[in-house]
Structure formats: C-alpha cells, structure tokens
Amino acid sequence: MKNQLLNKLRLGLAVSVAKTVTSLVRILRLGAASVLPGEIASRIQPQLLEKLSSQVVQGMILIAGTNGKTTTSLLLRTMLERKGYRVAHNATGANLLNGLTTALLENTNLFGHLTVDYAILEVDENVLPKVLSSLQPKIILCLNLFRDQLDRYGEVDIINQRWREAIATLPLETIVIPNADDPTLSYLGQHLPQQVLFFGLNEPEQYLDEIPHAVDSIYCPNCGHALIYQGVYLSHLGDFHCPSCGFSKGKLALDSCNWPQILIGLYNKYNTLAAILAAQQLGVDEASIRDTIANFHAAFGRAEELKVSGKQVRILLSKNPVGMNETIRAVQQVSGQTTLLVLNDRIPDGTDVSWIWDVDTEKLVEQGGTLIVSGDRVYDMALRLRYSQNGNCPNNHLQLIIKEDLRDAIATALEQTPDGETLHILPTYSAMLEVREVLTGRKIL
Numbered sequence: 001m002k003n004q005l006l007n008k009l010r011l012g013l014a015v016s017v018a019k020t021v022t023s024l025v026r027i028l029r030l031g032a033a034s035v036l037p038g039e040i041a042s043r044i045q046p047q048l049l050e051k052l053s054s055q056v057v058q059g060m061i062l063i064a065g066t067n068g069k070t071t072t073s074l075l076l077r078t079m080l081e082r083k084g085y086r087v088a089h090n091a092t093g094a095n096l097l098n099g100l101t102t103a104l105l106e107n108t109n110l111f112g113h114l115t116v117d118y119a120i121l122e123v124d125e126n127v128l129p130k131v132l133s134s135l136q137p138k139i140i141l142c143l144n145l146f147r148d149q150l151d152r153y154g155e156v157d158i159i160n161q162r163w164r165e166a167i168a169t170l171p172l173e174t175i176v177i178p179n180a181d182d183p184t185l186s187y188l189g190q191h192l193p194q195q196v197l198f199f200g201l202n203e204p205e206q207y208l209d210e211i212p213h214a215v216d217s218i219y220c221p222n223c224g225h226a227l228i229y230q231g232v233y234l235s236h237l238g239d240f241h242c243p244s245c246g247f248s249k250g251k252l253a254l255d256s257c258n259w260p261q262i263l264i265g266l267y268n269k270y271n272t273l274a275a276i277l278a279a280q281q282l283g284v285d286e287a288s289i290r291d292t293i294a295n296f297h298a299a300f301g302r303a304e305e306l307k308v309s310g311k312q313v314r315i316l317l318s319k320n321p322v323g324m325n326e327t328i329r330a331v332q333q334v335s336g337q338t339t340l341l342v343l344n345d346r347i348p349d350g351t352d353v354s355w356i357w358d359v360d361t362e363k364l365v366e367q368g369g370t371l372i373v374s375g376d377r378v379y380d381m382a383l384r385l386r387y388s389q390n391g392n393c394p395n396n397h398l399q400l401i402i403k404e405d406l407r408d409a410i411a412t413a414l415e416q417t418p419d420g421e422t423l424h425i426l427p428t429y430s431a432m433l434e435v436r437e438v439l440t441g442r443k444i445l
Helices: 003-025 036-044 046-051 069-081 097-105 128-132 156-167 183-190 267-281 286-292 321-330 354-358 363-367 378-389 408-417 429-442
Strands: 059-064 085-091 119-124 139-142 177-180 228-236 237-241 302-308 313-315 336-343 370-374 398-402 424-427
Touching: 003 046, 003 097, 003 302, 036 097, 036 354, 046 097, 046 228, 059 128, 069 085, 069 119, 069 156, 069 267, 069 286, 069 302, 069 370, 085 097, 097 128, 119 128, 119 429, 128 370, 139 228, 139 267, 177 183, 177 267, 183 237, 228 321, 267 286, 302 429, 313 321, 313 429, 321 354, 321 363, 321 424, 336 429, 354 378, 363 370, 363 378, 370 408, 378 398, 398 408, 408 424, 408 429
Parallel strands: 059 119, 059 139, 085 119, 139 177, 313 424, 336 370, 336 424, 370 398
Antiparallel strands: 228 237, 302 313
C-alpha cells in the first residue's frame, strides 16, 4: 500500500514538473519542449514511459527505420484523426526515449492520466530494442535500414540483429509490417513468430538504370551469397533472390500500382504504402485513406513547401547517402535550377561527414544551374561538388557559390532563384532546423 502511494506521488510529481518545464520553455521561446520535459520527468519516475504507454486505449504503433519515419508517422496519424481518434504523436521527430516520453506527457492531466486512443511513436533505429523492453506495441512498422551516422550506430547488420532479437520476444498478436524490398527486413519478417505483413513496390518501370554507390545490403542475410537483383528501386531496395539458398523478397500484402503516393520522390511511395497497410489493420476504410493521401501536407523539412519573399521554397531533408541520392533524384524530376546544400556535423547529424562521398552528387552537377553551399562543413561539401564535375560539366554551366553564413546563403539562394521556379534546399537534420528558423522565424526544437 505504501509503495503504491509512493509511486502515485512520484508519477504526479514527474508530470507536474514536466508540464512546468514545457510551459517555461515555450513562454521563453526556447523551443518546442519536445525533449527536456521527458528527460527531467524520467529522472523523477524512471518507469514513466512504461506507466504512460500502458494507458493508451487502442494500442501503440511504433515506426522505425533510417529514413521516412516522420512522414509516415504524420500520414498515419492524419488518417486516424480524420476518423475521430485521439492520437499522441512525437510530431517534432524527437525519437529517443526522452522524446517518446515527452510526447505521451503532452496528453496527460496533472494526475498522470493519459487520454488517447492511439500513440504513434517514431523511434530511432538504435533505440528500438531498448524501447521494446518496456513497451508492447500493437503494430511495428519497419521502414528500411541504411547506413546512418556510422560513428554512433555501425553497420545495418548489427541493428537488424538487435531488432530481430527484441521483436521476437513480443506477444504473438503483435503485427509487424516490414519493407519487403529491403533484404535485411524481408529476412527479419520471414523469421518472426508474430503476424507479418509486407509492403513494397511491384513497379519494374521504376527501376534505376544502375545500382547506386550508396548500397548497403546486397548480400543474402541467410547465407551470405551475393543477391541477384531483377531491378533496384533505390539503394539496395528492389526485387531480388539468392541463387544459393533460395531466399527471396517477401510476399506483398498490397499492390503498389493500385495506390497513389504523397509528395514527390519514390521514397515517399514506400512511406505511403507503409501507412496504408497499418491503417488497414486499424480499420480505416479505403475511401478515407485515399482522401487523406490526396490532401496530405508535408511534415517540417520533409518536402515541405514554403513561400518566402515571393519565391517557392522546398526543403528536402538529406542526412545520409540514400536519403540525399533520393532528394537529388526528386530535384531532377522537377523544374528548378537553384539548389542550396547545407552540411552540418553536429550530434543530431552524426559527426562523421565522410558519407557525402557515397552520394551521387555528379547527377546534381550534371544538371548545371546554381549550387550554393553552406553549413558547418561548407568546404567539405564544396570540395565534393568540385570533384563531381570531373571535366564533364564546364564551369560556365555550373555556378558554385560558397557562403559560410547560413542567412547569407539563404538570401543568395533566393536571389538566384528565377521567378516561377522552386528553390530546393537540401540540409542535414540540425541544418534543417536552422533553415526553417531563418525562413519562418520559429524554432522546432
């Protein structure tokens, strides 16, 4: 009895402190208070995340992967909210333990009572196993695994093994939705005891002409033999089989040809299909799903469009080789001759920027036009672009402008963007937050 009372008092104190911190941060305009409240509250009540998550009425949906978490989360949340459900969501992308806790705290009263039907939490790929030790989600979406921040995470095989071990311990009624086009996740899904539903593409007309440099998993996760690809959609995602042991792509639960996609870029077709499959398991009807896709607006920094000084601006987060290759591919498909690249090497970005040499920046350089570079590692990016010229793009076809100061870089990029065209900005994560603050005057975190 005494322990129960003590736990209630600690929970109430943790929630009260968190809400006070949230109010102070927002009043003082220090950010969105998406991390600090959860960090402080968890020190008061170490089991806070577990206690709050157990109160979610219909269940929790975890979304994990290297790329696409924020966009997929927002799309699924929108589908559920349009059906009248109350949804908790770490919308700012704070996907470590403190961010997940803060997202749930946002929806509690002063006594620690949580009032939501669903909680949609995007989870950092390296944190997922730890989260699963205290949470029992209804659905887990496994989007993809690419190399990202090698200085912290290591290779994808290590992460995949940790995922498989953690997910296998969950109840059998847990629904796991992996990307069948990713060999590591296809293998994971085929060796789990839970209910597994695969999403992916069956559109050979979308195959790349060649396998890009940023390829991570082209060997069979079962026997180690080189996989044979019928075609590649992006990086190592594609249609494949192993000639040695017979391992092949998982059977798709959706026909991708029958569904439209949100936003630009083939990577957003994957995000769309993942959200659709999850929504179907939660009882959302097809008409509502299609209407949500047709009216969807981008999450901040993810193909987000802004109007600045009469110019159209599109921000495309580019934080690893695969992500940047796909944003370059998206830029090539639309009109626009001005692009701003912003490279930072802070903790949220990963301090190792050698990944830019795995990006096919040659394709961006070949397009010509004006490239402006900025950020903490501006000269690293400028050097990468100079090497990309390789004699194939005469200097008079490409104007490369280096601006150390970000505000100056943005102003220059806007000036260089002709009327009627779109300025594309390709920033790393911390750079994206800075770019948005300059453009909108508001911080996110």
